[in-house]
Amino acid sequence: MKRVYYFSFLVVLIVLSFLSLSAQEKYDSAAIAQIKEEGMKHSLVMEFMSYLTDVYGPRLTYSPGYKRAADWAAQKLTAMGLENSHIESWTPIGKSWVLNRYSANIMGSQNWPLISYPKAWSPGTKGNVTGELLYLDAKTDSALDTYKGKLKGKFILLNDPRDIAAHFEAEASRVEDSSLLDMANSDLPQPRSRGGRRPIDWTAEQRQRAQVEFHKMELIQKEGALGILTVARGDGGNIFVQQASVPAHPDTPYTSRVSAQDPKAPKILPQIAVGAEHYNRLVRMIQKGEKPKLELTMDVTMAKTDSGYNIIAELPGSDLKDEIVMIGAHYDSWQGGTGATDNATGSAVCMEAMRILKTLGLQPRRTIRIGLWGGEEQGLIGSREYVKAHFGERPQSSGQGGGNDEILYKPDAEKFSAYFNNDNGTGKVRGVYMQGNEATRTIFRSWLKPFADMGASTLTPRNTGGTDHQSFDGINLPGFQFIQDQIEYSTRTHHSTMDVYERAQEEDLKQAAVIMAAFAYNAAMRDEKFPRKPLPKPETPTHGSN
Numbered sequence: 069m070k071r072v073y074y075f076s077f078l079v080v081l082i083v084l085s086f087l088s089l090s091a092q093e094k095y096d097s098a099a100i101a102q103i104k105e106e107g108m109k110h111s112l113v114m115e116f117m118s119y120l121t122d123v124y125g126p127r128l129t130y131s132p133g134y135k136r137a138a139d140w141a142a143q144k145l146t147a148m149g150l151e152n153s154h155i156e157s158w159t160p161i162g163k164s165w166v167l168n169r170y171s172a173n174i175m176g177s178q179n180w181p182l183i184s185y186p187k188a189w190s191p192g193t194k195g196n197v198t199g200e201l202l203y204l205d206a207k208t209d210s211a212l213d214t215y216k217g218k219l220k221g222k223f224i225l226l227n228d229p230r231d232i233a234a235h236f237e238a239e240a241s242r243v244e245d246s247s248l249l250d251m252a253n254s255d256l257p258q259p260r261s262r263g264g265r266r267p268i269d270w271t272a273e274q275r276q277r278a279q280v281e282f283h284k285m286e287l288i289q290k291e292g293a294l295g296i297l298t299v300a301r302g303d304g305g306n307i308f309v310q311q312a313s314v315p316a317h318p319d320t321p322y323t324s325r326v327s328a329q330d331p332k333a334p335k336i337l338p339q340i341a342v343g344a345e346h347y348n349r350l351v352r353m354i355q356k357g358e359k360p361k362l363e364l365t366m367d368v369t370m371a372k373t374d375s376g377y378n379i380i381a382e383l384p385g386s387d388l389k390d391e392i393v394m395i396g397a398h399y400d401s402w403q404g405g406t407g408a409t410d411n412a413t414g415s416a417v418c419m420e421a422m423r424i425l426k427t428l429g430l431q432p433r434r435t436i437r438i439g440l441w442g443g444e445e446q447g448l449i450g451s452r453e454y455v456k457a458h459f460g461e462r463p464q465s466s467g468q469g470g471g472n473d474e475i476l477y478k479p480d481a482e483k484f485s486a487y488f489n490n491d492n493g494t495g496k497v498r499g500v501y502m503q504g505n506e507a508t509r510t511i512f513r514s515w516l517k518p519f520a521d522m523g524a525s526t527l528t529p530r531n532t533g534g535t536d537h538q539s540f541d542g543i544n545l546p547g548f549q550f551i552q553d554q555i556e557y558s559t560r561t562h563h564s565t566m567d568v569y570e571r572a573q574e575e576d577l578k579q580a581a582v583i584m585a586a587f588a589y590n591a592a593m594r595d596e597k598f599p600r601k602p603l604p605k606p607e608t609p610t611h612g613s614n
Contacts, residue, residue: 093514095590099430100518106424107582114574116416121569125406128188129443130162130373134400138377141440145381149426153381158453162329162373165189169367176360183305183343185565188403189328190312190339192368199223199294200361203354212283219291223362227299229348239559243498251528257504278318285315295338299347308564309341309404331372338366378450379440383425391434393591394487395584398444398536405567413572414490415440421585432592441536451536459484460543475543486591486598487547489537495553496576497583499526503541507599515590522579526551546598
């Protein structure tokens with residue numbers, strides 16, 4: 069009996085092993101080895117990084133600096149030997165913004181340079197302007213009334229001072245094994261309602277606070293203040309800074325709100341973000357009876373622009389050349405640093421991946437296309453407009469309740485296989501967010517095997533948001549973002565004045581580039597296009613409810 073049992077058990081193991089092997093995704097291991105060799109030993113990723121940050125950064129959407137950087141990328145991709153390299157425009161229109169000159173100094177019993185940075189699309193000053201600083205300490209509308217008639221010709225400190233704690237924990241980190249395991253063991257994400265962005269469900273306290281902040285901005289503008297100072301996130305001299313604020317009442321629908329880069333935006337005052345320590349000091353000085361003044365020079369140029377821009381190039385395929393595999397990253401950045409980890413790293417990784425494939429002379433069956441997107445920081449505009457123009461769109465909900473799951477596809481959508489995105493900073497790739505597409509698990513599991521020794525092996529069914537893969541996933545095209553180590557992303561670099569070349573980690577970017585090149589090549593060589601998620605079933609209207 070023992071012999072029979074052992075023999076039967078052995079047969080079962082052999083059958084299971086055969087079934088497992090037959091189900092595995094095939095890939096060209098020799099080509100992957102070449103990709104790893106080229107990308108790890110002959111990389112140009114940091115050379116691309118230096119041009120993107122030192123020479124062309126920052127790359128603010130709609131700005132001449134972005135266009136100049138886009139021209140360079142298109143020319144560089146052509147020089148690599150890629151085909152159809154071009155800049156593709158998109159709308160909606162916006163405003164360009166260029167900072168020509170800036171200085172901010174505190175004048176009084178002591179004079180000192182103010183650690184600060186202008187907010188994007190803030191208007192400038194008329195030459196050198198000096199005015200007293202006023203701390204607008206009002207938590208209610210009645211308290212705000214006491215400031216009426218006192219704001220003209222002053223610079224306004226808008227926020228409360230911010231507590232700053234010592235940094236007892238390291239600012240840089242990698243994803244812990246326990247977190248990767250938790251991601252891998254996650255359940256499939258639940259389908260999301262597509263009913264559009266809903267109004268904020270305010271508590272009474274939140275509503276009062278938002279209303280007071282709106283009335284503050286109204287009063288500051290009405291009385292003719294010289295400008296607005298806000299306390300920045302970050303400390304130690306680092307400033308996290310984005311766009312200037314346009315006042316909007318809490319009841320204003322999102323569809324009716326405008327951003328500072330919109331040509332239709334109302335007139336606003338100059339706005340600067342101030343380093344937390346210096347901001348706090350100014351508040352304390354004023355509370356102790358000091359009357360410091362700000363001497364500010366902010367020379368900016370703004371102009372209406374016709375469009376934004378994406379950069380596109382291709383490595384042509386062979387027998388399946390009409391079908392498309394895409395890789396991409398957003399190319400725009402904020403103005404404070406040079407847009408290094410957000411997202412010159414992703415752009416450099418994608419450019420390096422294309423260079424690797426072209427240098428090796430690998431001939432993909434499908435065409436591999438790179439897309440470097442503009443307007444990501446303003447809401448994934450560049451990639452959304454590209455997807456809309458080439459592949460299709462999901463009509464917006466009417467706003468009457470419920471979602472709209474109808475997708476209007478263009479002919480090229482049938483030829484689309486997959487899109488892979490890199491946009492979570494400088495950290496190395498640890499795996500893939502599958503976006504709830506379980507049909508990809510076997511494929512990705514096989515593709516990650518050659519990179520397990522590089523730390524990339526985790527698959528999670530989870531969705532991740534805020535990156536350009538969502539533009540593809542939004543119309544049910546396979547679009548994926550890699551799991552990446554955070555390094556200093558949230559703590560130091562993301563949208564900050566210290567988002568610069570030195571924060572990029574060379575070995576991590578090499579690893580990310582070879583994985584990007586391998587995934588693009590593997591997808592281009594498959595017999596079948598990438599599997600798509602089943603379309604959600606239309607919601608059945610509920611009848612008889614009030």
